[in-house]
Amino acid sequence: MPTTRTERGKTARVERAKTARYYRKREQVVDVAVQLFSKNGYAGTGVADIGEAAGLARGALYYYIGSKDALLAEIHDRVLDPLLVETSAIVGMDISFQARLRLLSEALLRQIVHRRDHVRVFLHEYQQLQGEHRVRFRVKRRRFESHILSVLEEAHSEGKLREPDLDLAMLTYLNLHNYTYQWVSRRPDLTVQELARFYCGIFLNGILTDPLDQAVADAELEHGRSVLGVLLTKGLDH
Amino acid sequence: MPTTRTERGKTARVERAKTARYYRKREQVVDVAVQLFSKNGYAGTGVADIGEAAGLARGALYYYIGSKDALLAEIHDRVLDPLLVETSAIVGMDISFQARLRLLSEALLRQIVHRRDHVRVFLHEYQQLQGEHRVRFRVKRRRFESHILSVLEEAHSEGKLREPDLDLAMLTYLNLHNYTYQWVSRRPDLTVQELARFYCGIFLNGILTDPLDQAVADAELEHGRSVLGVLLTKGLDH
Amino acid sequence: MPTTRTERGKTARVERAKTARYYRKREQVVDVAVQLFSKNGYAGTGVADIGEAAGLARGALYYYIGSKDALLAEIHDRVLDPLLVETSAIVGMDISFQARLRLLSEALLRQIVHRRDHVRVFLHEYQQLQGEHRVRFRVKRRRFESHILSVLEEAHSEGKLREPDLDLAMLTYLNLHNYTYQWVSRRPDLTVQELARFYCGIFLNGILTDPLDQAVADAELEHGRSVLGVLLTKGLDH
Amino acid sequence: MPTTRTERGKTARVERAKTARYYRKREQVVDVAVQLFSKNGYAGTGVADIGEAAGLARGALYYYIGSKDALLAEIHDRVLDPLLVETSAIVGMDISFQARLRLLSEALLRQIVHRRDHVRVFLHEYQQLQGEHRVRFRVKRRRFESHILSVLEEAHSEGKLREPDLDLAMLTYLNLHNYTYQWVSRRPDLTVQELARFYCGIFLNGILTDPLDQAVADAELEHGRSVLGVLLTKGLDH
DNA sequence: CATGAATGAGGCTTCATTCAT
DNA sequence: TATGAATGAAGCCTCATTCAT
Known part of the structure; x- marks a missing residue:
């Protein structure tokens, strides 16, 4: 029994270690709730x-x-945490900003396409979060947006951008990706990589001073993906 | 309360003629509810x-x-009805498809920017609609989308589109516009016309075979806007 | 409809005046709850x-x-408010301290004997009060005790008390009275005035330097009661 | 689990011999519960x-x-059993009734002062006891009260009492002592013996025909205490 | 001896809606 | 038109207790 003896001889309760079984079942419950x-x-x-379904x-x-509150918070975590891990790895990579935007696009779309339900909850129920949680996730959201912004700022400082309103550019990038959750189930034929290629093509052609060369972009991407894969794997066993 | 017995024995309320005052107050209540x-x-x-606030x-x-149900339906009507009136007028206009897409963009953004609350409810609470209503609005939504699609199809048949997946193009057009409701209150400096110009610039550059000439587009737009104005005014006094 | 028009022309809800009927029923519900x-x-x-019984x-x-919380608070008010009104009138009266203690005794016993259920709740459920309420009633309780103490202090300053520990004397006075709620239903033959006479006889004989002359005390009391009656009646129509 | 089938078909648990360790832990749990x-x-x-705290x-x-029920019953036993052992020893002692009342006072106050939590539970939660238990403790309570009453009756038969209502006298004796639990934690300076002396002084002065001589009472008490000590020690190894 | 997992009744409270006045 | 009062289902959550392991 996980207790500790205090100097007065009384036994005090400690956070009892939860079993793996507990966590497995918990995941299932959250899945149902989502x-x-x-x-x-x-x-x-x-x-x-939820109980009935589970x-x-x-x-x-x-x-x-x-x-019920905690459940909602957990779902938000499930969306934002992996996204932040991945995006913060990407923005630090030593590849062209075009490639980084493309990798960000893939990371974002992976959540949107493969975790549609999570994303819908994330985008619709944010306002239902109470107090502490609300603040916590506002911060995380901002952090995510700042990752995209930082890549755009770099492009801007290199004089590659036609559009000077970087915030608007970032928001447009979000538009292009995020709304996908609303209809993606109608188009199961589309893959994450195809969508990312399409969206980034449109976005970059729209804001770059010089036209984008997709062939070059695709080639560089291959490299970026494998580097990122290594980064994230290392991160996991810290 | 004036009721009348139908032959099936159910009671049905006699439709009493509503005064203008009634409708005015009703609008106010819906405003509050939105x-x-x-x-x-x-x-x-x-x-x-709602009662308290009203x-x-x-x-x-x-x-x-x-x-409460009826309230939600009314809000949906408030978004879709003017939009459908306007978009069906636009798609029939005898101007370039680029101009029509731009006018559609402005119509759509007018709702999104100036009726943010309505649009948020429209996009988030669709699933809460029950039975009949649900079907009714699904039909209206589809009609709206088909208007956009029809313009794209025309462009495609003229060989102007690089992207052959017209449905995807239409959905991307929606992405670009619709998600704006999520952040537009953070950018009160942006106008509907600016946004429409920006979005359409990006979108057309992304899918057209030949690059878009914004100067031409802007010029043609002026004409389109005034024609549309006439059309809609006539429509009002049918 | 009790609303007020703001300068912006919107109607704002005001505390709707509750009817007498509402308050009557409310009292009945509280009675049942007690x-x-x-x-x-x-x-x-x-x-x-409670619902069922009401x-x-x-x-x-x-x-x-x-x-449920508010109900408990209301019950506390029902005990303490009339008690404080009465006791603060008594302590200010221009009669001997013996007579004032006797009037306090009667006031206290009136609550205990005639509102047994209220008093039991008051004495047992104080700890169930939450936050604000808890504080509010702690203050009121202290105020009541200070009234008794002030009378004892006056007696002490006149050199009439054998016992120098005034706090203990006050607590003993409370002992003598308060516990009565536990058994008074077994003795319906005892009246408030009899009990007050008995308790005060014991208490004063126990702490005074000179023995108490009950005959004198009883005589003075008659006067005190009528003065108090006038005071309280005036207070009611302020 | 070792069970055995009775002839009526019900399963009854076999009383397994409990170890000393079991009883020690059980005591601790009850302590926490109190x-x-x-x-x-x-x-x-x-x-x-309770589990967490234990x-x-x-x-x-x-x-x-x-x-949980059994726990409450056990707490009641912890208050009443030692009290009854002691008080039944006291009432049988061959000393003046004044001295016996004083010893009873000390016995009662020992519980109230040193086992405040037990006494509070005993006085407040009596009504939560169910069926059998309720009856059992009503009997014990009555037995306790009859002990006090028997001493007062003796005094009465000797013509020493001014007050003829013996039941009221007994109840007043209880008032004086029992309510102490409500405030005693605010006065940690007061000892059991001081309080007993003070209460009995007041009580006896209040109901005796002749005034009490505290000096005599105190002297006799010393003797009484030591005799009682012997009685109770013998009682323990019966 | 001890545990974690499970149960289902019941806890307090809010809900959308109705209707006599 | 407008109201206050009423309803009962449903809301989220905690409870004492059991039992396989």
């Missing part, structure tokens, strides 16, 4: 619905989730 | 909240709104 | 129980009570 | 809280306590 929140909205989904009685459900 | 739905979500907003007691509120 | 809290304890009584559905109940 | 019940009330304290998981906790 689907329901995505479909019916956060406020429109009852905790009872095959858990009300009480047991709370053993895993703590609160 | 704000609250936008801020707290549909499910997250109580009918009591200065109406529960009973009186229901006299105006009928039901 | 009985249940007294019998089963605050935590041991469900809001559903003949109100769950929803309607909340229309009257606001929250 | 504190929590005293602070938050019986209904306001969760079994989980450093035991839910399952293990139940191994020791059986049920």
Whole structure:
């Protein structure tokens, strides 16, 4: 039993280590919740619905989730945390800014395409987050945007950009990608890489002074992807 | 309350002629509801909240709104109806497809920029619509999209498009515009016309075979705008 | 409709004046709650129980009570407010301290004997009060105790007290009276005035340097009671 | 788990011999429960809280306590059993009734002062006891009160009492002592013996026909205390 | 002995809606 | 037109207790 003896001889409770089994089940519950929140909205989904869908009685459900609030926060983490890990790795890479924007595009679209439900919840239910959580995620969101902005700033300082309003450029980049969650299920034929290529083509052609050479861009990308793969793998076993 | 017994034994309310005052107040109530739905979500907003914000007691509120459901439907109408009137006028105009896309862009952004709250509700709470309403608005949405698509198809048939996937092009056009609701309040300096010019510049440069000449486009636009103005005014007094 | 027009022309909701009927029913609900809290304890009584006993559905109940918490606070007010009004009138009266202690005794016992349930709740459930309320009532409790203390201090300054520990004397005075709630229902034959006479006889004989002359005390009391009656009646129509 | 089938088909747990270690731990758990019940009330304290404070998981906790009910009963026993042992020894002693009342006072105050939490639970949560237990403790309470009453009756039969209502006298004696639990933590300077002397002084002066001589009372008390000490020690090894 | 996982009833509260006045 | 009062289902969450391991 994980307790510690204090000097007064009393036993005090310590955070009991949760088993792997606990965490596995917890993940499953969150998976279920994501689907329901995505479909019916956060406020429109009852905790009872989640329990039923997860095959858990009300009480047991709370053993895993703590609160409905916490569930929503967890879903936000699931979207932002991997995204921030990846994007902060990308912005530091020693490749052309075009390639970095393309890698960012792929990272972002991976979330949007492969975790549609998470992203929908993330984009729709942000306002339902309360107090602390709200602040926490505002910060993370800003951090993500600043990553994109930093790449655009570099391009701007090299005189490669036609558009001087970098913030608007960044927001347009977001437009192009983020809204994809609204219709992507209607187009299961499109892959992340195809979309990234298409969006970046449009975006770069739109804001660069010189026209983009897709062939060059594609070639450089291959290299970038493998470097990034190494970076992220190393990061995982720190 | 004036009711009448139908032959099936159900009671149906006699449609009493509503005064102009009734409709004015009703509009005010919907205005209030839009704000609250936008801020707290549909499910997250109580009918009591609406009543309080509108200065109406529960009973009186229901006299105006009928039901919470109806309120949501009305908000959808407020977004889609003027948009469809305008876009169907635009697609029939005898000007270049570039100009038509630009006019569509302005029409769309007018809703997004000037009726942010409506658009947010429209984009987020669609799934909360029940049965009949859901179907009705799905149809309207599709109609709107088909207007854009028809313009792109014309461009394609003229051999002006680099991208053969017209559906993807249309969706990308939507991406570019629709997501704007998420951040536009942070950029009150941007006007509808500026945004339309910027988005269309990027979009057309991205999908056209020949580069876009903005000067020409801008010139033609002026003409288009005035023609459209006439069309819509005539439409109003049908 | 009680609304006010702001200078911007919007209507803002004002605290709607509650009807007398509302307040009457509210009192009844509190009456019911007091009985249940007294019998089963605050935590041991469900809001559903109160509703049932009051003949109100769950929803309607909340229309009257606001929250279970507020109910408990109201009960505390019902005990302390009249007590403080009366005791602060008494301590300022121009009669012997013996007579004032006797009048205080009667005031206190009136609550204990005639509002047994209130007093039991007041004495047992104080700790269940949360935050603000807790503080508010701690202050009121102290104020009440200070009234008694002030009378004892006057007696002490006149050299009439054998016991120098005035705080202990005051607490003993409380002992003598307050615990009565625990058994008074077993002795319905005892009146407030009898009990006050008995308790004050014991208390004063116990702490005075000179023995108490009950005959004198009783005579003076008659006068005190009528003066107090006048004071309190005047206070009511302020 | 070792169970055995009774002839009626029910399963009954085989009483396994409990080790000393078991009883030690059980005592600790009850200690913890008393504190929590005293602070938050019986209904306001969760079994989980007790487990946490005791450093035991839910399952293990139940191994020791059986049920929350049983815990409350045990606490009542802890107050009443030693009190009854002592008071029944006292009432049988061959000393003046004044001395016996003084010894009873000390016995009672020992519980109140040194086991404040127990006493608070005892006085507040009596009504939460269910069925059997409720009856059992009502009997014990009555027995305790009858001990006091028997001493007063003796005094009365000797013509020493001014007050003929013996029940009221007994209840007043209880008032004086029992309410002490409410404020004693604010006065840690007061000892049991001081309080007993003070209370008995007041009480006896209040109900005796002849004034009490404290010097005599104190002298006799010394003797009484030592005799009682012997009695109780013998009682323990019966 | 001890645990973590599970249960289902019940906890307090808010909800959309109705209706007599 | 407008209101206050009422309803009952549903909201989120905690509870005492059990039991396989």
